[in-house]
Amino acid sequence: MSAHNGWLRANALFSLAVVALSVIAACASFTDRFTQCQPRSSIPTLSEPKISIVSHDKIVRRKDGSDELHVTLDIDYDLSHCATWNTRAVHAQVTIGYETERRLSNEATVWDRTATTKQDMRVSGRFPGKYGVRTVDEGISGRAVELKLRWAVLPRSGKMWRGVQSVWNSTIPAMEEENPDLEPGQRRMIKQTRTPGMP
């Protein structure tokens, strides 16, 4: 057994400091429980977030029978109050969900954003979809779809908090009849079809 020296004291201090750091990190994570995260609108007079499909930019039926859909969204939400002192970032995504004969739930992300500042957690405007929707083997045209806002609060330490809220329901326009000028099996919608009632 070696004699008592400074290295022993330094080792003991370092070990104690690591334990104390883990304790205060756990306490910081525990304080997140006192914050209730519910998305709001960036407009003060409105209470609920508002997300809708403004236009269906592109609907194409591929040769394998699947559909590809691209949309433009009107997005308005405010997640800034979900951020606490223990928050590193807030991730929000807009998903399109629909039901088919084979599967009860099909969901795809069409837009997302990761915000690290409270200003970036307030979004309002019209955005083209970042990602297209490609169905697996059944089409999406003519089906009812549901838009959902999903969010995740990424902490600096501790548990990650998630949430989801349904924000809009609509129907994807049906495709045109097959055009003999196009390749067999390929149908194309008129580009930038406007949703009734939208500017």
Added chain:
Amino acid sequence: MDFAGQRLSERLSAIGVGVGAAVSFAYGYTRGDYDGMIRLFFASVLVTGFITIPAWPFLYARNPVRWRESKPRANNGEKRRKKRRG
């Protein structure tokens, strides 16, 4: 560093880290500053280490062990060698 000094050093390190953790957490929670909490905690650990790791004589050498006086070794070595031979 004497034995009393070792005990004092260990206690001071525990107190320093504990108080530093509590103060830094309170600061971070009230100001909403997680990075500030971490920086303040590391600073408190550095200060505690500066106080407790070096063997400061004015702190940790105030109760030296009183060793007994050593007796002269005259003829003791010769008596032992004779005993072994015999």
